[in-house]
Amino acid sequence: MELSEEAKTTLHELSEWKSKQLAGSKMTEHFFETTAGVKVKIQPISMFDLQLAQQAVQNEFRARGEQVDPPTYEVDVLGGEKEYHQYTEMTIQDASPEEKATWERHILAITQMGQEIQDRTALVLLEGICVELPADNAWAERRKRLFGEEVPEDEEQRKLYYINNILLKTPADKSGLMMAIQRVSLTGANEEAIQAMEDLFQRQMEASGRAGTEVLKALAKEKAGMVLQPDTPGRTGGQSMGDDAKPIQKASRRRPGHNNSR
Numbered sequence: 001m002e003l004s005e006e007a008k009t010t011l012h013e014l015s016e017w018k019s020k021q022l023a024g025s026k027m028t029e030h031f032f033e034t035t036a037g038v039k040v041k042i043q044p045i046s047m048f049d050l051q052l053a054q055q056a057v058q059n060e061f062r063a064r065g066e067q068v069d070p071p072t073y074e075v076d077v078l079g080g081e082k083e084y085h086q087y088t089e090m091t092i093q094d095a096s097p098e099e100k101a102t103w104e105r106h107i108l109a110i111t112q113m114g115q116e117i118q119d120r121t122a123l124v125l126l127e128g129i130c131v132e133l134p135a136d137n138a139w140a141e142r143r144k145r146l147f148g149e150e151v152p153e154d155e156e157q158r159k160l161y162y163i164n165n166i167l168l169k170t171p172a173d174k175s176g177l178m179m180a181i182q183r184v185s186l187t188g189a190n191e192e193a194i195q196a197m198e199d200l201f202q203r204q205m206e207a208s209g210r211a212g213t214e215v216l217k218a219l220a221k222e223k224a225g226m227v228l229q230p231d232t233p234g235r236t237g238g239q240s241m242g243d244d245a246k247p248i249q250k251a252s253r254r255r256p257g258h259n260n261s262r
């Protein structure tokens with residue numbers, strides 16, 4: 001069946017319109033400017049891939065039996081009922097030596113998991129950074145000569161090393177570039193969703209820093225001493241699910257919960 005002239009004209013117009021749309025989208029470029037004034041071209045990534053990578057790390061740690069969840073304790077309440085609460089940095093000070101040991105394993109696990117999530121996330125975000133490595137290896141030889149650093153040979157890791165150590169000079173550069181890529185990747189989403197993502201990103205960065213501080217304190221304390229109190233009360237990191245906003249009642253009887261082992 002042959003198309004009518006009117007149908008052919010309509011299809012031709014639609015084809016031209018689509019070509020213009022594609023051409024226009026190709027002309028749209030996005031850049032992030034570092035504190036040194038260097039403009040870095042960026043492009044969208046799949047936010048779904050980002051979530052998959054982060055979830056994969058958590059699944060791997062749980063599959064290995066790492067102490068991802070904090071230990072819990074049992075509390076008697078009115079009516080003979082029992083409640084289970086997760087320990088926090090403050091309440092763990094009243095716990096048994098065994099529970100404190102479990103808490104230290106928890107701190108170490110979420111710190112290592114947080115670092116692995118950051119490493120995995122960086123590889124996904126790398127897809128959004130349009131940067132080519134220098135043609136020669138002078139920059140790598142200089143790093144080795146000055147700092148004794150061995151630049152990775154793996155292509156992805158080498159590019160990531162270059163971006164982190166040469167291109168991005170400040171912490172603001174690193175966090176700003178990641179946030180810029182995520183914002184571009186949410187093109188089309190409403191402003192509330194974008195703001196929620198940025199707030200979550202900031203909380204994750206802060207939580208990661210707190211978790212790192214806590215594991216250093218735990219490793220440095222004397223074996224017979226008390227668990228050191230953190231600089232700020234609350235949870236150790238974004239991976240710990242303790243409810244810090246709700247104060248935990250002081251119980252007359254406290255027993256370990258059922259999930260304080262691995």
